[in-house]
Amino acid sequence: MSRNFVSNRALAVDASGIRKVFDLAAKMKDPINLSIGLPDFDVPDIAKQAAIDSIKAGQNRYTQTQGIAPLRERLRADLSREIGRDVGEVLITSGVSGGLLLAILATIDPGDEAVFLDPYFVMYKHLLTMAGGKSVIVDSYPDFRFHADRVEKAITPKTKLLILNSPSNPTGVVMSEAEIRAAVEVAKKHNLLMLSDEIYEPFLYDIDRNRVGATHSSPGYGGANGDASVAPTYSPPVLYEKVVILRGF
Ligand SMILES: Cc1ncc(COP(=O)(O)O)c(C=O)c1O
Numbered sequence: 001m002s003r004n005f006v007s008n009r010a011l012a013v014d015a016s017g018i019r020k021v022f023d024l025a026a027k028m029k030d031p032i033n034l035s036i037g038l039p040d041f042d043v044p045d046i047a048k049q050a051a052i053d054s055i056k057a058g059q060n061r062y063t064q065t066q067g068i069a070p071l072r073e074r075l076r077a078d079l080s081r082e083i084g085r086d087v088g089e090v091l092i093t094s095g096v097s098g099g100l101l102l103a104i105l106a107t108i109d110p111g112d113e114a115v116f117l118d119p120y121f122v123m124y125k126h127l128l129t130m131a132g133g134k135s136v137i138v139d140s141y142p143d144f145r146f147h148a149d150r151v152e153k154a155i156t157p158k159t160k161l162l163i164l165n166s167p168s169n170p171t172g173v174v175m176s177e178a179e180i181r182a183a184v185e186v187a188k189k190h191n192l193l194m195l196s197d198e199i200y201e202p203f204l205y206d207i208d209r210n211r212v213g214a215t216h217s218s219p220g221y222g223g224a225n226g227d228a229s230v231a232p233t234y235s236p237p238v239l240y241e242k243v244v245i246l247r248g249f
Pocket residue numbers: 037094095096097098121165168169197199248
């Protein structure tokens with residue numbers, strides 16, 4: 001008797017278009033790869049050597065599940081200085097994909113809704129489907145900007161998450177301070193958890209990260225309710241505490 005061993009959960013995930021393009025490219029002669037974010041240069045020798053040295057020094061076994069303490073402590077201190085308050089626990093995952101999966105599984109119950117803009121990073125929809133959640137996708141065409149009025153219309157009593165991705169894949173759009181403020185307003189008003197996918201934050205070359213923390217801790221800065229016009233606000237957790245920050249390092 002034939003039996004389908006594939007779960008309904010897996011069946012609900014359709015193959016990403018990017019995989020189809022990979023398959024097609026594998027059959028082509030000398031295709032130019034403009035797809036995933038692979039640099040066109042090799043890993044620098046200094047980084048390779050550091051990895052080799054660590055392996056040789058015996059750092060080649062299971063670590064603490066949440067990541068080794070010195071790494072987590074260093075990232076917590078750096079991020080807290082940058083954001084202007086203690087950001088809380090840091091968890092090391094296998095890529096931002098691992099972080100997204102865990103964040104969604106840890107927060108979404110069947111029927112819960114998550115709002116995000118279209119165009120969006122392909123995994124959001126599939127992870128939400130796998131968690132039994134519902135993707136509520138807000139059209140951001142033609143300018144790909146965050147339109148608070150459109151987002152607000154998409155919110156229902158079942159909305160739990162607001163997913164932001166700035167700088168964005170695939171559009172490259174970086175949310176302005178006004179847009180971040182508007183997104184935080186919406187999240188506060190509807191008591192939403194925000195998932196801030198900041199994987200491309202290192203590409204914001206004009207941010208002085210040291211100045212951000214210094215400004216926030218200076219007298220007169222009122223934290224989440226303060227006058228953030230004195231500091232460049234490019235990351236939602238500067239203004240809102242109910243945020244899971246996802247970064248790649
Ligand atoms: C917006 C966005 N989030 C998350 C990821 C996944 O990141 P990682 O490769 O670290 O798993 C990607 C990768 O393309 C991405 O573009």
